[in-house]
Amino acid sequence: MKMTLRQLMLFGCVARHMSYTRAAEEMHLTQPAVSIQLKQLEEHIGLPLFESIGKKLHLTAAGTELQLACKDIFSRLDNLEMALTRMKGVMHGTLRIAVVTSAMYFAPHLLGMFQREYPEIKIRLIVRNRDQVLRRLANNEDDLVLMAQVPQDMKLVSYPFLDNPMIPLATPEHPLVGERGLPIDAFADYCFLTREEGSGSRKAIEDHLREHDVVLEDIMELGSSETIKQGLMAGLGISILSRHSVALELATGLLTELDVESFPIVRSWCMVHHEEKKLSPAAQAFIDFMHTNGMDAREMLRNRFMSASID
Known part of the structure; x- marks a missing residue:
């Protein structure tokens, strides 16, 4: 049995994620289907491609060599597709x-x-x-x-x-709504709803507040902008989000933009x-x-x- 491009794609996906489960999700397959294909690939090569140490998956020496070859193969195929597309016009x-x-x-x-x-x-x-x-x-x-x-x-x-303006927000019933020219340290007096570590929005907000020497003590970490919007509407606190993400809520009055100095943050x-x-x-x-x-x-x-x- 010869190795197939499909098997190489699956191998490359598992190697990127170091996870059969995440690779299966990306490729819209079941985990057993991915495992079977990679087992067949290993049988063809005659060497193991992955090894489990503890709960972590690692590439073997053969797996590392195959990963490099896969990158070269698929890069060449991409270049071929580009060349053929240009020829067809x-x-x-x-x-x-x-x-x-x-x-x-x-x-x-x-x-x-x-x-x-x-x-x-x-x-x-x-x-x-x-x-x-x-x-x-x-x-x-x-x-x-x-x-x-x-x-x-x-x-x-x-x-x-x-432009990507990031604006301070609260529910219309929040005590800060209607106030003009609020100082930026007003955030420190309320629970602040924020994204998870690794979020670009969170990094931009933290950088901006740090520039103005504002330290937030009461923070509630939520996993998405949608969850933050629901938290705002539930009165859990205040937050800063991209205006693009709250256009509907602002237009319908579900959320209100706060008038705070040094805002919006424009990226x-x-x-x-x-x-x-x-x-x-x-x-x-x-x-x-x-x-x-x-x-x-x-x-x-x-x-x-x-x-x-x-x-």
């Missing part, structure tokens, strides 16, 4: 794009605009927190990433395309890829589309997400 293929959690509110609208222009391009959208997205960048798992805080210690190319959403990455035709088409149609895209997003503000 027809824009198709798959755009693999990962976005940080806060971008999930507007990214589908951008991708919808893009797909109307390029209906033959398939889109695979992955949503993760910042740390997970950075790992995906390092492992070359996606064509492009959408994020706001681009690290300076990685060799990345970034294209800013949209830029960026398209990001590794500087050594060879972009697929689909990825280059998306970058070109955003450069050409950026004003229309920004206007659409502004009308959809940015109209609600402090009265």
Whole structure:
């Protein structure tokens, strides 16, 4: 029995995650199906590819060699697909794009605009927190990433395309609502709802508060922007979120923007890829589309997400 590309894809996925379970989830398979395929691959090679030490999975020497070979094989296949696409002159293929959690509110609208222009391009959208997205960048798992805080210690190319204002929020019944020009240390007097460690939003907020010597003592850590919004509406405290993520709640009066000095925190959403990455035709088409149609895209997003503000 010969090894197959499918088996190599599954092996590469397990090697990235060091987890059969997470690989099965990504590949939309059952864990036993992944295990069977990799067992067959090991039988063909005649050497074990993984070993378990304690509860952790590790690559063997053979696994490490195969991982390097897989990266080369799939890189060559990607290059072949790009070359054939250019020869055909027809824009198709798959755009693999990962976005940080806060971008999930507007990214589908951008991708919808893009797909109307390029209906033959398939889109695979992955949503993760910042740390997970950075790992995906390092492992070359996606064509492009959408994020706001681009690290300076990685060799990345970034294209800013949209402002990302982060605003202080509370339920309309909160005692701070209606106050004007609140000092930034007003946050310290209330429970502050925040994202988990590894979130880009949390890092931006902590950096901003640190610059103003504000220390938060009463913190409630919640796992997503959606959970924070529900916590705000339940009166659990106050928080800071991207305006894109709360447009509906502001428009319907479920949440209220607080008037606090030094806000909003304004960052830029960026398209990001590794500087050594060879972009697929689909990825280059998306970058070109955003450069050409950026004003229309920004206007659409502004009308959809940015109209609600402090009265």
